[in-house]
Amino acid sequence: MSRIPRIVILGAGYGGVVTAIRLQKHLNYNEADVTLVNKHDYHYITTHLHMPAAGTVSPETARIDISKLIDEFKIDFVKSTVAQIRPQDKKVIMEDSTLSYDYLVVGLGGEPETFGIPGLKEHSLNIRSLNSVRYIREHIEFQFAKYKQEPHRTDYLTFVVGGAGFTGIEFLGELVNRLPKLCKEFDVDPTLVKIINVEAAPTALPGFDPELVEYATDLLTSKGVIFKLATPIKECREDGVILANGEVIKAGTVIWTGGIRGNRLLEDAGFETTRGRVIVDSHLRTKEYENVYVLGDCSIVLNEQGKPYPTTAQISIQQAEICSHNLIATIRNTPLKTFSFTNKGMVASLGRGDAIGVVGKHKVKGFTAAMMKRAIDVRYLYMIGGIPLVIKKGF
Numbered sequence: 001m002s003r004i005p006r007i008v009i010l011g012a013g014y015g016g017v018v019t020a021i022r023l024q025k026h027l028n029y030n031e032a033d034v035t036l037v038n039k040h041d042y043h044y045i046t047t048h049l050h051m052p053a054a055g056t057v058s059p060e061t062a063r064i065d066i067s068k069l070i071d072e073f074k075i076d077f078v079k080s081t082v083a084q085i086r087p088q089d090k091k092v093i094m095e096d097s098t099l100s101y102d103y104l105v106v107g108l109g110g111e112p113e114t115f116g117i118p119g120l121k122e123h124s125l126n127i128r129s130l131n132s133v134r135y136i137r138e139h140i141e142f143q144f145a146k147y148k149q150e151p152h153r154t155d156y157l158t159f160v161v162g163g164a165g166f167t168g169i170e171f172l173g174e175l176v177n178r179l180p181k182l183c184k185e186f187d188v189d190p191t192l193v194k195i196i197n198v199e200a201a202p203t204a205l206p207g208f209d210p211e212l213v214e215y216a217t218d219l220l221t222s223k224g225v226i227f228k229l230a231t232p233i234k235e236c237r238e239d240g241v242i243l244a245n246g247e248v249i250k251a252g253t254v255i256w257t258g259g260i261r262g263n264r265l266l267e268d269a270g271f272e273t274t275r276g277r278v279i280v281d282s283h284l285r286t287k288e289y290e291n292v293y294v295l296g297d298c299s300i301v302l303n304e305q306g307k308p309y310p311t312t313a314q315i316s317i318q319q320a321e322i323c324s325h326n327l328i329a330t331i332r333n334t335p336l337k338t339f340s341f342t343n344k345g346m347v348a349s350l351g352r353g354d355a356i357g358v359v360g361k362h363k364v365k366g367f368t369a370a371m372m373k374r375a376i377d378v379r380y381l382y383m384i385g386g387i388p389l390v391i392k393k394g395f
């Protein structure tokens with residue numbers, strides 16, 4: 001290669017943004033030409049999205065302009081939607097232009113997994129992006145307004161959350177805190193509002209510490225959530241859901257948090273995928289193309305037992321650190337690093353001031369866990385934007 005290498009990063013989520021920031025910091029002048037492509041000119045803090053979705057904070061709190069995170073003298077930013085990846089030609093086709101690369105980093109995140117359940121795609125809402133949570137927030141308020149116009153339609157005041165994984169539980173924690181305020185604002189009798197969580201597994205947060213799961217479900221139940229466990233959703237309709245046991249729940253709102261899959265662009269590009277995700281090698285590259293790295297929710301890293309690690313911001317950030325190192329090492333012809341995940345723990349919010357978590361060998365709950373969650377959030381803000389971003393967004 002006689003010219004300087006071109007690195008293209010797709011997606012400015014956790015994986016993409018941290019890779020770009022690391023490259024900007026560690027690459028020497030003229031060592032590589034780096035381009036970051038994202039469909040919005042902002043990065044959203046996905047781990048906060050349950051809050052603006054329920055309307056307990058403004059969507060603005062989860063939004064950071066990409067221009068505040070990268071130095072545009074070092075990294076070119078292209079605001080566009082990727083339409084196709086052509087690894088055989090080393091090209092990325094976007095809605096309005098085409099980019100050529102020598103090295104590609106795919107961090108395009110995930111998509112809701114609907115498991116082919118009829119009607120879910122059409123009639124449920126998802127907590128996936130800033131635009132999707134803006135929509136959910138407005139939709140919830142609209143249900144209250146509609147009920148005031150048609151007081152016999154109490155189903156407008158029924159909210160079904162499908163799935164009690166971390167996303168579903170965190171959203172429920174916010175929703176139960178928001179609804180009393182909405183009832184007051186719209187003069188609605190709170191006893192008419194129903195929040196129903198439907199979970200296929202016999203427990204909420206399957207696989208998580210049972211004592212902490214009990215703490216979470218007791219707390220949410222005390223605030224009005226009805227849990228229907230071991231009960232998969234079989235169908236979603238415009239006016240509610242049908243469960244596998246035949247029960248029909250009429251509801252104005254169905255939020256689907258039943259899991260995610262990788263971005264479809266990867267399977268369309270011909271990579272071997274499992275539920276849209278690419279199993280990457282120990283250096284985070286695809287098995288088909290050594291010059292293509294895949295990070296975050298569209299990648300799979302297997303643990304020692306051969307099972308995929310859960311897709312989280314935590315693993316995406318750690319992958320970005322190794323990916324940026326390996327890109328630079330490849331350019332400089334120095335040794336690559338092997339990726340190995342360090343689990344720093346999991347903390348799930350249960351609404352303002354309450355949370356549950358396992359950090360190292362310690363279980364935490366209540367206010368302490370909520371403070372820990374805040375500390376994790378602040379650490380991320382510091383990592384990508386230093387003290388100014390912490391001051392702007394962290395408090």
Ligand code: FAD
Binds near residue numbers: 011015037083110313
């Ligand atoms: P994402 O952060 O999803 O970013 C993908 C980026 O690609 C986005 O900017 C998107 O706009 C862009 N993009 C997508 N398609 C295109 C396209 N075609 N063209 C151009 N750009 C495109 N994990 C934790 O570790 N801790 C937590 O506390 C936690 N809380 C969570 C709370 C919620 C409510 C949710 C939904 C998830 C949470 N997670 C948490 C999981 C975590 O957010 C994800 O694992 C993480 O966001 C994955 O990062 P990523 O870089 O792969 O993708």
Ligand code: NAD
Binds near residue numbers: 260
């Ligand atoms: P998930 O896959 O972890 O959970 C989905 C849940 O939906 C499961 O409990 C599953 O049993 C249930 N489900 C599936 N099909 C169903 C059906 N037909 N009817 C009813 N229930 C059904 O998905 P998620 O909660 O969106 O989380 C995605 C990833 O993001 C996970 O890796 C998670 O760890 C991570 N995350 C982490 C945090 C945190 O650390 N605080 C917060 C949110 C998400």
